[in-house]
Amino acid sequence: MSHPLETIRHSLSHVMAEAVCKLYPGTKVAIGPAIDDGFYYDFQLPVTVQPEDLPAIEKEMRRIIAANLKFERREISKAEAVALFAAQPFKLELIEGLEDGAITVYSQGEFTDLCRGPHVDTTRDLRPDCFKLRAIAGAYWRGDEKRPMLTRLYAYAFNSKDELNAHLKMLEEAEKRDNRRLGKELGLFSTHEEAGPGLIYWHPKGGRFRVELENWWRDEHYKNGYDLLFTPHIGKAWLWEKSGHLGFYKEGMYAPMEIDEEKYYVKPMNCPFHIMIYNNDGHSYRDLPLRWGELGTVYRYERAGALHGLMRVRGFTQDDAHIICTPEQIEDEIAEVLRFSLSMWKILGFKDIKAYLATRPAGDGAVGAPEMWATALESLRKAVDKEGLPYEMDEGGGAFYGPKIDLKVKDAIGREWQMTTIQFDFNEPERFDMTYVNSDGTKKRPYMVHRALLGSIERFFGVYIEHTAGAFPLWLAPEQVAVIPVGNDFADYAKTVGDQLRRAGLRVRMMLSDDRMNAKIRLAQAQKVPYMLVVGAKERDESTVSPRLRDGRQLESQAVETFIAHAKARVAEKSLEL
RNA sequence: GCCCUUGUAGCUCAGUCGGUAGAGCACAUCCAUGGUAAGGAUGAGGUCAACGGUUCGAUUCCGUUCGAGGGCUCCA
Numbered sequence: 001m002s003h004p005l006e007t008i009r010h011s012l013s014h015v016m017a018e019a020v021c022k023l024y025p026g027t028k029v030a031i032g033p034a035i036d037d038g039f040y041y042d043f044q045l046p047v048t049v050q051p052e053d054l055p056a057i058e059k060e061m062r063r064i065i066a067a068n069l070k071f072e073r074r075e076i077s078k079a080e081a082v083a084l085f086a087a088q089p090f091k092l093e094l095i096e097g098l099e100d101g102a103i104t105v106y107s108q109g110e111f112t113d114l115c116r117g118p119h120v121d122t123t124r125d126l127r128p129d130c131f132k133l134r135a136i137a138g139a140y141w142r143g144d145e146k147r148p149m150l151t152r153l154y155a156y157a158f159n160s161k162d163e164l165n166a167h168l169k170m171l172e173e174a175e176k177r178d179n180r181r182l183g184k185e186l187g188l189f190s191t192h193e194e195a196g197p198g199l200i201y202w203h204p205k206g207g208r209f210r211v212e213l214e215n216w217w218r219d220e221h222y223k224n225g226y227d228l229l230f231t232p233h234i235g236k237a238w239l240w241e242k243s244g245h246l247g248f249y250k251e252g253m254y255a256p257m258e259i260d261e262e263k264y265y266v267k268p269m270n271c272p273f274h275i276m277i278y279n280n281d282g283h284s285y286r287d288l289p290l291r292w293g294e295l296g297t298v299y300r301y302e303r304a305g306a307l308h309g310l311m312r313v314r315g316f317t318q319d320d321a322h323i324i325c326t327p328e329q330i331e332d333e334i335a336e337v338l339r340f341s342l343s344m345w346k347i348l349g350f351k352d353i354k355a356y357l358a359t360r361p362a363g364d365g366a367v368g369a370p371e372m373w374a375t376a377l378e379s380l381r382k383a384v385d386k387e388g389l390p391y392e393m394d395e396g397g398g399a400f401y402g403p404k405i406d407l408k409v410k411d412a413i414g415r416e417w418q419m420t421t422i423q424f425d426f427n428e429p430e431r432f433d434m435t436y437v438n439s440d441g442t443k444k445r446p447y448m449v450h451r452a453l454l455g456s457i458e459r460f461f462g463v464y465i466e467h468t469a470g471a472f473p474l475w476l477a478p479e480q481v482a483v484i485p486v487g488n489d490f491a492d493y494a495k496t497v498g499d500q501l502r503r504a505g506l507r508v509r510m511m512l513s514d515d516r517m518n519a520k521i522r523l524a525q526a527q528k529v530p531y532m533l534v535v536g537a538k539e540r541d542e543s544t545v546s547p548r549l550r551d552g553r554q555l556e557s558q559a560v561e562t563f564i565a566h567a568k569a570r571v572a573e574k575s576l577e578l
Numbered sequence: 579g580c581c582c583u584u585g586u587a588g589c590u591c592a593g594u595c596g597g598u599a600g601a602g603c604a605c606a607u608c609c610a611u612g613g614u615a616a617g618g619a620u621g622a623g624g625u626c627a628a629c630g631g632u633u634c635g636a637u638u639c640c641g642u643u644c645g646a647g648g649g650c651u652c653c654a
Contacts, residue, residue, distance in 0.1 A: 035652060051583075094654050104654085114654045137649030138581020145650085149581050152649070184589075193645055303579075305650085487611040514611085522615035536613055548614055 003120045009034035009157045011071060011120045012061075012131055013041045016153060018111035019060035024049070029113065030090040030141060030150055037167060038131065038156040042139055044090070045151050054133040057153070062128045069109040071119040076103055085114060090141065130164050131157035173413050179462040180309040182470040186527060188478075189310065189461075198307040198314035200458050205478035208507065210457060212476050214295060216574075217319055217454070224340050226291040226321060231273030233297065237263040243272040244431055248400070252300045270296035271425070271450060274322045275432045283436040288446065289325035289333055295457065296320045310462030317457040323449040326436070327375070330447050334422065335383040338405070341420045341453045342387060345409055348464070349473065349576045352410035355389045356418075357381060358397035365400045368426025376424045376447075377403045401427035411467040419460065422451045471528045471550060474578060475571045480507045482524040483545075486517050486536030493540040497533060497560055504564045506571075525550060530578050531567065549578045 003011075013032035016039075021027045024045050032041030049057075076084065078100040085091035091114045095103065106115045108123060120126060134154040141147035158164040175181075183189045188206035191199060202210060221228060237256060240246045245253065249268060256263035267273070274292050283290075297317045306312050325333050345353060357380055360366050360373045380403060384391045391405075398404055402424030408416040425448045428434075435443040454460040464472070474480055481501055485494040491512050498510045509529060511520040517534065524532045533545040538557070545563055547555040558566075570578065 031654060033652070033654090040652095048582080091654075098654075106654095116654055135648065136582055139650045140580075142653075143651065145580070149650080151581075154649080197645085304645095305579080305648095308647095484614085486613050489611065516610090516612055516617060517614070518612080519616050520614095525615055532614080534614060538613090546614080552615090554614075 003118075003125055005157075005159055006034045007118055007120055008126060008159070009039040011123075012126055012155065012157050013039040014071075014106065014108060014111065014113055014115070014119070015061050015064050015123065015126065016057065016133075016155065017041050017043075017113060018064055018109055019057050020045075020153070021111060023057060023060055028088055028090055031094075032113075034157075035154075038134065038154065038158075040152050040154045042141070042150040042152045044148065049136055049151060049153070051136060054136075054153075058133050061131075064109060065123045065126050065128050067109065067123065069123045071121060071123075072107045073117060073119070074105050074107070075101075076105060077101070078103060081105070081114065084112065127161070129161045130159065131155050132164065132168070170413050174415070174466070177413070177466040177469045178309070179311065179465040182465050183310065186470050188465070191309075196314075197304065198302060198312070200310060200313055200315070206461070208478040209461065209472065209476055213457070213460075216475075217295070220340075220344065221293045221321070224291075224336075226293045229274060229277060229292050229294045231270060231277070231294060231296065232267075234264045234266050235272065237265065239272050239276075240265050242431055243275075243428055245269065245272070254299060254301060266299045267296075268298050268300045270294055270298065270318065270320045271322060271428060271448075272432075275428060275434060275448075278324060278434055279432060283446075285326055285436055285438050285444070288436060289323055289329050291321060291323050291333075293319070293321035310458045310465070313458050316459065318452050319454045319457060319460075320450070320452050323451065324434070324446045325449075326438075326444070327447060330376070330449075331379040331382060333449065334379045334405075335386055337422055337449070337451050338383045338387055338389075341407060341422075341451075342389075344453055345407075345420075347574050350409040350411070350467070353389065354408050354410075354416070355384045355391035356394050356397075356406045356408065357384065357391055358394040358399075358404050358406070360398055360403065361396045361400060366398075367401055367430070372426055373403060376426075380405050380422070399423060401425050409463075411463065412469070413466075415466075417463045419455045419463070420451070420453050421455070422449060424449055469528075471530075473574065473576045474530050474567065475574045477528070477530050478507065479509045479527065479529045480567065480571075481531045481533060482509045482511055482520070482527075482529045483533050483535065484511045484517055484520045484524065486534060488512075488514070490536055490540055494535050497535060497545060500560055501564060501567075504568060506564070506567055521548065531563075533563070551578065553578075 010033065013034065017029050017032055020041070020043055021029065024047060026046040028044040030042035030044070032039060078095065078098065081095045081103045082092065084105065085095065094114060103114070104116060105112050106117055106119050132155060134156055137152045137154060138149050139152040141150055156164060156167060158167060186205065187203050188209070189203055190201045191197065192201065218228060237246065245268065253268050254266050256265050274294070278290070295317050297315065299315045302312055302314050307314070323333050323337065342353065357377065359377055384405065404421060404423035406418050407420035408418045410416050429445050429448050434446055434448070436446050438444045483494045483498045485491050494510060494512060498508045501508045509524070511524065521532060528550055530550050532548040534548060535545055539545055544557045544559055546557045547563055549555065
């Protein structure tokens, strides 16, 4: 009989626990749940297990599976449980938190575990070739830094060998696309631990991508009714006390610097600055909505162990904006932001997008009247419905200052990345006493919404590198065309062609070194240059070029002008195809 | 911060069971002038992460420090 994958994974974790206990007598077992791509089990081991030991554990697991053992469920009393797990301190702690009468244990072979279940019937339901031990990691007991560090063994597990292999292949592909690796290979960016980890250096090619992306971003924002701001990188302690950041976000901020005996903080967010601009003038309801965007560079403390290429950094540029509007406008504004965001993702080539609505957190830490939360959430939900976007609720997942929508986009190899975020803020308008004058002459509090569409430029770059494997669409490619003469005799003609392309506004790499043509093609391919134009005697005599595409396709020899028109059209329409 | 792994040329890595290191790519010079993924030769380049200890002698063994990679949420 077949069982849900989660059950199979969980049962496998018991098998692994049995194997580990057998191989390392004296092992204390903690917990072993199923996870997204397999399972893990946490142990306190009498010895240090090393990666070389994993095959032996796998082998023992297969032996257990082959023995065709039954998983037997028993209900026992709390007293029985305490006696049974007398030598297992972690289990005892878990038992303490359980109701008498609701305690179950599962046994297979020589191993009995405190477990709610369910499990497969016998180890025969587990396939010996559908799992693979993955890694050894440290994990705190119950995720608490103050509790003992346990050894966690991770494993992949799937329904079939094919699915396992497909997953392993995806991981292999992910490794090839790793933004740190491609960033180096394609000369896009670097980090320098000696100059400060988690800080990104954009090289000329990465810079070119960024400029093209940002230019487009600015154009789109102006077209969509935004104004753009530039604000300082530092602000006095007053600002951050007022905003509440020193109260709620201090651990994410860097230590202050002193200027004229005043403390200044580097900004972790742009919002207080935008509010300063808002509060610089009085506002009428007639002025609203205001949509103010900024590519604002912020610095946030991230723990050293959390830093990761472009994905997790300490300094980054948010594609931030704040929408300040009346309560009546909020629904349309939210719908509009969502539509705008989706239109951007479409152009960038992401089709699979899912929304996550986060509601008011439990407890009394949240600010803002419940009615405001309800209206806000309603406008978020309506917007998602209007776009026909699939969504999930994240109950209690909102920030203390307001509900939000996060969008997750799926990349070319099926991984989801959280990018766009649209968040209500009931906190700062209050703290900064933001107001506008309503039609009846009374002062009102506006709604404020923070939103970032790409998230941050750095992280987006990382995701996009991995999504495209570095083969950017023509309009974003740092180098769009490589001109490759067949031999040095044709260098002059190559230069003429290159100049012509440059004048037409294309980004050209002239490959005029002494290398052979084959080597140049190889290099241009490796650099993912979209078009390679090979020129020799024939092309020179006919004023043509012979285009090769980075996907290996070959176009007909054509007049230089024809090629320029072809490429320019694709740039103009931001085509994902060459 | 903590656990496991790890740190040798710009990059990717090999090696030394303790006698101060090697390959490929990249780079430089020279030869070769070429039709769609690497032409050839020569050369330059390293205080083997840093500091301490053991030793006649340490890049190699031991210790400490710093950095990097994976993990520390998914609740019997």
